[in-house]
Amino acid sequence: MPATGRPVEDLLRELAPQVLGALVRRYGHFDTAEDAVQEALIAAVGGWPRDGVPANPRGWLITVASRRLTDLLRSEQARVRREDTVAGWALPEQWHAAAADQPPVDADDTLILLFLCCHPALSPASQIALTLRAVGGLSTAEVARAFLVPEATMTRRISRGKQQIRDSGLRFAPPIGPDRADRLVAVLHVLYLIFTEGYARTAGPGLLRGDLTAEAIRLTRLVHRLLPDDPEVTGLLALMLLTDARAPARIDANGELVPMAEQDRSRWRADQITEGVALISAALPRGVVGPYQLQAAIAAVHDEAPSAAATDWPQITALYEVLLGISDNPVVALNHAVAVAMSRGAPAGLALLAELAEDARLADDPRLPAARAHLWELVGERTAARDAYRMAAARSTNLAQQRYLYARADRLRDGPPAAD
Structure with a gap:
């Protein structure tokens, strides 16, 4: 574990979108940058438990990923003109030192990355896969297991999504004007789909995928941290917390589904209910009420009822x-x-x-x-x-x-x- 006591895996999942955002912002090449970041994460998983976590792990990852990115670009682009361009992108040693000592240039990189992964040009399946891979930090194998498809199938799906981003010429920049609101709707919808697949999976033997619901909540917390005054972002986070609070009582000891009316409400997560109710209570008075706020309000009424009969x-x-x-x-x-x-x-x-x-x-x-x-x-x-x-x-x-x-x-x- 790092000196902070946090597991290395948790730290890397938090840093992954920041590092990818930094690389894409500087160099473009989302698809190749994402591969480079994955290799840097693999290097960290292999080295940090043995050698210790660097003083600035984000800077370390950016340095390793940047070097790997230039290697990948050079190997992919053999023409002399492209080689010269890529060589010009190689980072000077003084930048490496600065990267390790400086805080993130732009705290919104994670949100911009989400906007990119959830671009409407991509299919919903590609949006979800790219979000879990690039922003969630999950491996392709983990994403494939989550959606019960072969790893090769998920690899092709992710590759198609990255190819579409590359071919579209999308800039790594926050959308502006009306497009920003539309893109935020897409981001929230993707996070909602990830959560619902975890809470009531569409196929497979079990009902719940706690890893997916936890990841959806984590990513929605990130968006809420970046956009704390957006009532629909707040509403979605509240909805997830209030719904997930019931998960411990949703299946019995044999793994069988228990309907809400028959659940042992003492097993519901009181801390999540308290947080969710506080979030939706703060969001509702802010102006126009959206669908996530209303769904969260409905969930709050259910969760606050002492019994099914008292709903x-x-x-x-x-x-x-x-x-x-x-x-x-x-x-x-x-x-x-x-x-x-x-x-x-x-x-x-x-x-x-x-x-x-x-x-x-x-x-x-x-x-x-x-x-x-x-x-x-x-x-x-x-x-x-x-x-x-x-x-x-x-x-x-x-x-x-x-x-x-x-x-x-x-x-x-x-x-x-x-x-x-």
């Missing part, structure tokens, strides 16, 4: 109705229908879900039949509920969710319970 469903319903007014999202509409059922009665919720059955965006989504099954069960329509649970299970690609849904269906297969 303030009318307030949650009202918040979803505000959210529906600014978001054409079928999942929001589905959640609103469930809230209506809990606050105004299951038949009212079922009527709204019947309307959603016509939405093509939910055609293959397991959440719609799962919600209908739950509400049919509440009104005593056991056969309809059982069939809907089975339909939801068939649509799910996550094994833990499948097991839960089939178990709910099996519980209803023998008909109504005997009368007392």
Whole structure:
């Protein structure tokens, strides 16, 4: 461990985007700079535990990565003119000394790097992969494992993303004007997708990926530190903290899913709930309320309820109705229908879900039949509920969710319970 007591791996993950930002700012060549930084990180992992962490680890990494970058550029560009240009980029020794002694030139490099990785020219899959690799500091193998694809597939995905950045001629600079707001929306969306994949993974045997949720929270904290007055950044961080607070109670000792109404709330993380509630309480009065703030407010109402029965469903319903007014999202509409059922009665919720059955965006989504099954069960329509649970299970690609849904269906297969 470093003298500070922090593990080397944690320090390197924090420094990785700063080092990459410094290199791209000075030299461009995002794709080659990213490879050079990865090699510098590998050198640090191999040497620092043995030799000790340098006095200025950031400067050490920039120096090593810069030297490696010039080597990579020289080997890739064989023509004399390019060789001469690259040779001119070689850093003088006095710069190496300065790099080790000076603080970061621009604290916004991490945010600029996020803007670059989340550029709309890239596909969502490439945005996520590049963000986790370049800003999160994860290896290609780690990113591949997170999304259950072969490492070779993820290598190609990351390479395509870096190629698109190189071909686009994008400058390493913060976007300005209206483009900045649009790009920030893309950054927050990518971080939200990373978190949701960790909290309810779309495929695979388990339900949770704690490493992904932790990484999403860490990166969102970085953005919040850089943009502390942005209410939607604050809202997203609050939403993640309030949602992740329930994770310890979300699966039982056998790894099976436990619905919120049946969770042991004493296992929820009180510190995260306190922080999340404080964040959203501070963000809401700042002006225009966005979707992340509203979702965080809904999560706060859930988390502050002492029991499932004490949940303030009318307030949650009202918040979803505000959210529906600014978001054409079928999942929001589905959640609103469930809230209506809990606050105004299951038949009212079922009527709204019947309307959603016509939405093509939910055609293959397991959440719609799962919600209908739950509400049919509440009104005593056991056969309809059982069939809907089975339909939801068939649509799910996550094994833990499948097991839960089939178990709910099996519980209803023998008909109504005997009368007392």
